[in-house]
Amino acid sequence: MALTFNTDVGTKILSNHLSKITKDIELNTYRLTTGKKINSISDDPAGYFMIERFNRQISSSEIGLENVQVAQSELTYREETLTSINASLQSALDALKGYSSATDANAKASILANANAAIKSAEQLKSSANFNGKELYPATANDIKISLGEESSITIDADILGVTVQQTEVTETNIADITAALNDAILKNTKNISSIGAYSSMLSSAADNLTNKIEAYSQTVETLSSVDIASETAKLTQNQILQQVTAALLSQQSSSAYLALSLITG
Secondary structure (H helix, E strand, O other): OOOOOOHHHHHHHHHHHHHHHHHHHHHHHHHHHHOEOOOOOOOOHHHHHHHHHHHHHHHHHHHHHHHHHHHHHHHHHHHHHHHHHHHHHHHHHHHHHOOOOOOOHHHHHHHHHHHHHHHHHHHHHHHOOEEOOEEOOOOOOOOEEEEEEOOEEEEEOHHHOOOOOOOOOOOOOOHHHHHHHHHHHHHHHHHHHHHHHHHHHHHHHHHHHHHHHHHHHHHHHHHHHEOOHHHHHHHHHHHHHHHHHHHHHHOOOOHHHHHHHHHHHO
């Protein structure tokens, strides 16, 4: 009685193996095309979640960096405004210094007019100071909290966010009081300008740190996800050879096919 071999089993095994190799080739090709070895959770669950975590950190740091840059712009504008206000107050103060030595009534009136014009200019600078639609110098100043991402922040004290101007009109009878008030306002504003400069330096350091974090996180993501071109190309070549061999075996229905199958599938 002749022996009968069930060639359907071998054909199915070869077909399944060919299907797996074909999928591997598609993956190799996709990785080489995109340059990424981890494109989904199925590629590498642990690596995928690590990349997702670093991407969240990158996003958080980018938002923090944007917040810092906006705050830096606001502080720069505040510093420029305070400097301009102080310049106007100083002009009023300088004008009044000449009042006591003036003997002509018209000259004295001109000095008072110039001083009051400078004081009014300072008040206008204060009232018109806006940044991104926000009034910079409201009646009551509030702290500014700047989120840096990853649950860290910098808070700018409201005490340095105000401005002092002289609103009382100077007359012949209150020159001494107004002069003292102008000196006091200039000193207070100068102190705030210095404090704003210190916070600006702090924000610059924070921006540098965030930039470094973003670069480090991005490099880590690149390392985790990028394809090793040489290794992936070698895998592609190997799979292409296996695909050709397996396809050839499928066209055969002999004992030699089973022998070859045992060699390539283990």
